[in-house]
Amino acid sequence: xxxxxxxxxxxxxxxxxxxxxxxxxxxxxxxxxxxxxxxxxxxxxxxxxxxxxxxxxxxxxxxxxxxxxxxxxxxxxxxxxxx
Numbered sequence: 001x002x003x004x005x006x007x008x009x010x011x012x013x014x015x016x017x018x019x020x021x022x023x024x025x026x027x028x029x030x031x032x033x034x035x036x037x038x039x040x041x042x043x044x045x046x047x048x049x050x051x052x053x054x055x056x057x058x059x060x061x062x063x064x065x066x067x068x069x070x071x072x073x074x075x076x077x078x079x080x081x082x083x
Contacts, residue, residue: 003041016047023050023057035061 006015026034038061042048052058058068 003037003046006046007044010046014044014046016049017041018049018051020051021054022052023061024052024054026057031057031061 002017002019006017009015023031023034038048038050050058050063055070
């Protein structure tokens, strides 16, 4: 539903879609179906933001490491650079 609303309300540009821990409570079959749906949504131009503290599920979903931003690691880098 969220993906459809983002397409409908955003027109040609679409809207970003925030999914908070959407992959945590899924079995393997559902994870694969969800991955295919998210891949298709991203290929159609929607920006998807997946927020989670369960990194293994994102890896299982097959998301490319270059597409992931570890905010905790980024926070630690920023703290090391601070005077």
